[in-house]
Amino acid sequence: MNLVPPGPGPIPLSLNTTPFYILLASLGLFIVMLLVLHAYYPNRKRGFEGYVQAAGVSLAFLVFAVVLVVTISTRDPEGNRTSYAFYETILTGYWLAFSIPVVTVGSSVQARTRGAIRWLVPSIAVAFAMFFIVFAYYYAGH
Numbered sequence: 001m002n003l004v005p006p007g008p009g010p011i012p013l014s015l016n017t018t019p020f021y022i023l024l025a026s027l028g029l030f031i032v033m034l035l036v037l038h039a040y041y042p043n044r045k046r047g048f049e050g051y052v053q054a055a056g057v058s059l060a061f062l063v064f065a066v067v068l069v070v071t072i073s074t075r076d077p078e079g080n081r082t083s084y085a086f087y088e089t090i091l092t093g094y095w096l097a098f099s100i101p102v103v104t105v106g107s108s109v110q111a112r113t114r115g116a117i118r119w120l121v122p123s124i125a126v127a128f129a130m131f132f133i134v135f136a137y138y139y140a141g142h
Helices: 019-039 045-075 082-093 092-114 118-141
Strands: 010-011
Touching: 010 082, 019 045, 019 082, 045 082, 045 092, 082 092, 082 118, 092 118
Parallel strands: none
Antiparallel strands: none
């Protein structure tokens, strides 16, 4: 596979799509949950720690996804195959649906065992591998 760098091309990459709005709504829901937690329990350190432990991985993936899609579609509103593959990898949701639980489990196992079982880095590696598998699928034209 000869990978061309992302850039201008013939494929429209709009942010005005239902999947992008769902991605934003998902991120917004996590932010609203944090604000509600803070509003109702402003001095509860354990509540905040529980939120970060439970939602941290999801927030990181959702922020990464929004930043990547916005960057691609604003830099290349008419993108090439590479831009399209990045765009579709995020907005179809398959990669996020797979990667978020995998990294959440890896993170939780490592945190609960206080680092005795080191699963965080391998789970992140699996998430990256899955990203490139899904990317390759869309790059190939599917």
